[in-house]
Amino acid sequence: MVRMDNDMPFLLQYENVAWYDEGKVRILDRRVYPTEVRFVECTDYREVAQAITDMVTQSAGPYTAVGMGMALAAWQVRDKGEAEQIAFLKQASYDLSHARPTTANRYGQITNRCVDVAAQALAEGKDPIAAIVENTVESLNRRYSTMQIVGDRLAELIPNNGTILTQCFGETIIGTVMRAARKQNKDFRAFCAETRPYLQGARLTSGCFAQMGFDTTVITDNMVAYAMEREHIDVFTSAADSIARDGHIANKIGTFQIAILAKYFGVPYYVTGIPDRDKKSRGDIVIEMRDPGQVLSYRGIPNTVPEVKAIYPSFDVVPPHLISGVVTDKGVYVPYLLDQYFDTEAKAFY
Structure with missing residues (x-):
């Protein structure tokens, strides 16, 4: 089988995301990368x-x-009977797909298909x-x-020798837009x-x-206005954890305020990804609230005195x-017309 992770940076190579082998799943711990290259090993x-x-792995991980x-x-x-195996896999599908609520619908498409292929394999006497x-x-x-098509379209929207601003880790789109830029003989600066x-x-x-040779600069989240005013940002882009059919999108907390600054x-601001068929409007997007302790400390070091509280909305x-537009495999859509994405047949993505 030809793999599509060729020419991708370390983080986007399949085995460096998550991999099953002989009763174990190894997951790159992105919470400590790149300080450490450490894998979490799971046996259940x-x-x-x-x-x-x-969040050992996140984004599309x-x-x-x-x-x-x-x-x-x-x-x-x-070693169990066929019926017991299928029942166990159905429960696993639910548990895995609901590990994070905002993207449960997307995870479920993958895990439910795994149940189906396992059932077919068992029926045919093959290894599930x-x-x-x-x-x-x-x-x-x-x-x-599919995301390479999206990456190609996004690269076309970036001026040659221009400057883009990103938010969070867009996973596959990061790799594909870089491959597209190289193919188009285009260069750009990246502010992250x-x-x-x-x-x-x-x-x-x-x-x-940086590993792919692009001029890369990191800014803290409160430097965005300065960068837009003085560093000649041409495009703000992010992926999205949810894309509702009415044009609302959910992405890592902080995206909203950057979008406001981009408008100013x-x-x-170009969002990349595939719309969610089952999310018709903003009301269908669930915002995950994470442990506020993750705001009060980082890598075990407290940021505040013990009396201080925090909140942590994840998206x-x-x-x-x-x-400005939602960049998809079918084209760039005005967000208000995003429902038209489903007017033609959509290929399976997950």
């Missing part, structure tokens, strides 16, 4: 679900982890574990291929907002751009009037 699918909840977690679940019941792993790699290839409180922009996104300074919802 519930440990994979917990790793996703704990859980899309890989849930599939590999399903392979691990199949391994756990490999191998079938699930193969299905997960096919899903990876499908997403990388640090992305509090977990610093994904600083720790993950910036490293991918006349910087176009912002950005309204369509702040979005």
